[in-house]
Amino acid sequence: MSVEIMRDRIQSTENFIESANDKINRLRACRARLIGQEITMGNAKHKFKEPELTKETWYGKHANEFDEEREAEVVNSYNDLLNEVGETIEKATREIQSTQDVISHQNRLLSDYKIGLE
Template sequence: MIGYYMMLLQVKRQQIARLTACRGQLEGKQGEFQANEPKCTEPELTAKTWFGSLADKFDEIRESGIKAPYQDIQGTQFSAAYSAIAAKIAELQAEIASIEAIIAQLRAAEDAKAQS
């Protein structure tokens, strides 16, 4: 019986390790995302490259249709992902504490049985 809980404990710890690694990779991707944000409005439109009402409409599309959703991903959606990972890690840590308590109880029961 203790063997089952020890195995379960190991699985939960591995899940936490994977989530922690995932969070690290996500932080790297968020950094890349932030570094690439200026590309949403490239190339810059000037009087020499493109101007007029079509250029203005194109610029509006870049701002509202590309840059705004990009910033939403960069901020809100990354934050939601971090929160979900943190919540799952906290849940797993609570499960680990519960499993460790069960293991301690089982060992205490085995010790009591062995002494009698």
């Protein structure tokens, strides 16, 4: 194989690795923001049940209907959103790992190309 072809492969592989590292950095930043949002959302979750509806604060048919609606429309939707954030964090984590695996493979190729060039 010619020296020029080997140099082209080395350059192409180095460019790919740089691009993949940029992708990992973006994924890590996104993941960090999502984790922060997940924590914030988890800490705020209890507020959707306020005020607590008791016999002292509010009772009767309307109180029960409101509490059921609040649970169905707000709390459950919020829990679904929180679960989606968690799933997205897991997806980002898997994508980071997958990209790191590809980079490792590309680094091995790069090493082989450099040895072949010598």
